[in-house]
Amino acid sequence: MTAETPAPGLRKRTGAPGRDLTRPELPEPLPVPLYDNHTHLEFEDGVDQLEPLESLDRAAAVGVRGVVQVGTDLETSRWSAQLAAADPRVLAAVALHPNEAPRLFARGELSAHLSEISRLAAEPRVRAVGETGLDFFRTGEDGREAQIEAFETHIEIAKANGIALQIHDRDAHEEVVATLTRVGAPERTVFHCFSGDARLARICNEHGWYMSFAGTMTFKNAPALREALAVARPELILAETDAPFLTPEPWRGRPNAPYLLPHTVRRMAETLDLPLAELCTQLAANTERVYGSWDPEEAAA
Numbered sequence: 001m002t003a004e005t006p007a008p009g010l011r012k013r014t015g016a017p018g019r020d021l022t023r024p025e026l027p028e029p030l031p032v033p034l035y036d037n038h039t040h041l042e043f044e045d046g047v048d049q050l051e052p053l054e055s056l057d058r059a060a061a062v063g064v065r066g067v068v069q070v071g072t073d074l075e076t077s078r079w080s081a082q083l084a085a086a087d088p089r090v091l092a093a094v095a096l097h098p099n100e101a102p103r104l105f106a107r108g109e110l111s112a113h114l115s116e117i118s119r120l121a122a123e124p125r126v127r128a129v130g131e132t133g134l135d136f137f138r139t140g141e142d143g144r145e146a147q148i149e150a151f152e153t154h155i156e157i158a159k160a161n162g163i164a165l166q167i168h169d170r171d172a173h174e175e176v177v178a179t180l181t182r183v184g185a186p187e188r189t190v191f192h193c194f195s196g197d198a199r200l201a202r203i204c205n206e207h208g209w210y211m212s213f214a215g216t217m218t219f220k221n222a223p224a225l226r227e228a229l230a231v232a233r234p235e236l237i238l239a240e241t242d243a244p245f246l247t248p249e250p251w252r253g254r255p256n257a258p259y260l261l262p263h264t265v266r267r268m269a270e271t272l273d274l275p276l277a278e279l280c281t282q283l284a285a286n287t288e289r290v291y292g293s294w295d296p297e298e299a300a301a
């Protein structure tokens, strides 16, 4: 890490009052190592702060050998790129979050920030533009134009750099699909924290878009997500934590971190009725196909 790397706890998670903030214990390790393709290590959450490097050690101990660290604004995108340059277990994604774009637009700063994202996207260990996309849950009608404009520019940045796109899609499935079709999706496009049903999974299958499943697929009230997973083409599925959010069962509500990914992967294997090792091998291969190798030497070759 360099001197200008901001301290962890750059962001603080605000949760529901009364949440149990103790960290869940380590799960049983996975039989084949794989990756958490979407996490936010800069967040402070829980009674004991887990430093980013400590979080990566803990993840590696249970078979999560690497992560994609995801930025949501300029500060966290820069930090993600720095962490990826400093630690071989990290690749970075950089973007302005869809709920951030309208605020930046209102302040007249959107295009300057997008240029900086474009500059960061060219760094060798930045392997995705994300998270970008559309969020009609938190952003109202008045913010939509700026959100769509920012999404389109992020798509172009991913294509110009030949890297993946990580999409945040909240209550906006149709418009996300329409935008991708209109602008032309990058070759590797990922629906992060896939929140669609079997119908959206079939659309992703047709286009060859990746579906990344988070802790939400373990929730009791999410049978539609498990149906979507069952429909998804095996070579298009990925797994993520979106930590510190969306902690998988049996720890829903507690602080999340990449070391908890095995809970989601085990539930995915159950849903698909696949041997765990077979699913892990598939997920690791899919993830490397999307983001390239984590190994600095292999990537340089």
Ligand SMILES: [Zn+2]
Residues within 6 Å of the ligand: 038, 040, 070, 131, 242
């Ligand atoms: Zn996220």
